[in-house]
Amino acid sequence: MASSGHLRTFLTVVESGNVTHAAATLGRTQSTISVQIKQLEETLSVRLFQRQARGVELTEEGRKLLPAARRTLEELQRVGDLFGNPLRGRIRVGIPDDYDDTILEKLLVEFSRRHPEVEIVAHSGCTSKFPEAIRLNKLDIAVCSGAKMSAGELLSSEPNVWAARDTLELAPDAPVPLAILDRDCWWREIPTGALDEARRPWNLAYSSESFASVRAAIRAGLAVGVLPRNTLESSMRILTQREGFPVLPSSQRVILTNDDAPHELTSAMSEAIVAAVG
Template identity: 30%
Template sequence: MSGELDGTLLKVFVAIIECHGFSAAAERLHKTQSTISQSLQRLEEIVGTPLVQRSSRSVSLTPGGETFLIYARQILKLHADAINAVQLPDEQVCIHVGMPEDYAQFCLSGVLRDFQAQFPQVRPDICCEMSTALVSRLQRGELDLVLGVQHANLQPGEFLCDEPLVWVAAEGWRADKDPSVPLAVYAEGCAFRANAVRALAEAGRPWHVVYTSQSPRGIGIAIEQGQSVGVTARRLVPPGWQVLDEAQGFPPIDPARLMVWRSAQSQALAVEALVEILCRALGRSELLAQRGLAGLTAGHQPQQ
């Protein structure tokens, strides 16, 4: 080692890995791409070994980089913890949180109540969009934490739980003579839609899309008109809807994966507490035990 570790250099290194490249890291940190490259080069000189393998299309960690990434994240977390620990109680800070609108409707009221009981000086700023858009915002440095569904084109997040999916329709909906299933779904790229369509294809049942929307409420309006079938997480099924099963000709759907993504530059103590509250609201007992939260009860949902 030929120098002292600089937190700014560590942030650059972590951003390159989390953003899967130099240009996205530069956008997140509001720096030029050449500055990002120079910072990484300086860090590699300090630690005395290459940390990142570069190619024309991607970056990946060297064996030394894989080990160093663990310590870099811990150092950045301790840095944020130290700052948070000495903040005055009446000094309000903000954390920026993203989650899909339907999950916000399901649990946000109770989650925020529990969070602000622990951190009254922290103001949550909530952004509701599709999971893919939210993770992109996090990579650009606009969000500290994202709760969302893993999609095929997203970097892996921190696994929260499997999310069982079900077919839904308005109460009283019946299949007509058309054997093709009329779907009201999110746009292409949605994990719920992809899993549902794959289930229909494997069962040999034809389908066609009659309505798409980026909004859960838009999907809900289409379903409530009684002319289409949707797919959602079992826990998100609203009152007055029916769940369609194999007896009605609808095959089982593979579950989605509910994840959390967090930024290395986040308010570490507050974000960690919020993740724990989300685990309690949405996760499983084994996940809580892994996080040292064995005293929390699985399946407990916050009061709305």
């Protein structure tokens, strides 16, 4: 089923005329917009756009979808206006522990301000456990990350980089002092797998179950680690291929929701997550 988020992205691309302008309007990256359109096309089993020299143009199938998409979003808005009562209830949300404090504060404080009668139960941790928690009805909504996420609404696509303290000096032939997460998840596999494949030696310099602790070890100059590029701090630098560090896969973040959870609560939280991250 096409989500309201995918339909909103579709309409924004139509109205903007190209992906670049749509990304700017929605406050998302171009790759995120492109992936969402692709997901919508795969869901509907049609091609919605064809590329032109200066942008994109609707296909016949895209022109058929356009009025239906507009009606759907307008009806959703009318429902919201009709039942303008404040949201009430309890929502359990899974939040990646690699999100920095500013994102968490923006998300939780803003949601509580807009929906003061909703109780938030936030779980911060390894995102690889969130899909199972949703399946077991332990979470209502969660942000999950991985190399290629096939389920959920795409939130972002982020490049990962090798990060080190800007004053850290590394000998070319010496093993890489590595900081990794001490848990079975994708974030542990990224650095070790990439270095092993590149046949570059490494040793374990720091490990922790906390993403914040791994970041602190990198910040202190104790070790090298992998971080999402947009979370790098001013005291850190990126280690490149020229220095012998292999290119890393990007990570996709998606929003997963529990079908058994109250839709009005998960929809409101989903919008808050998009606003906080964007």
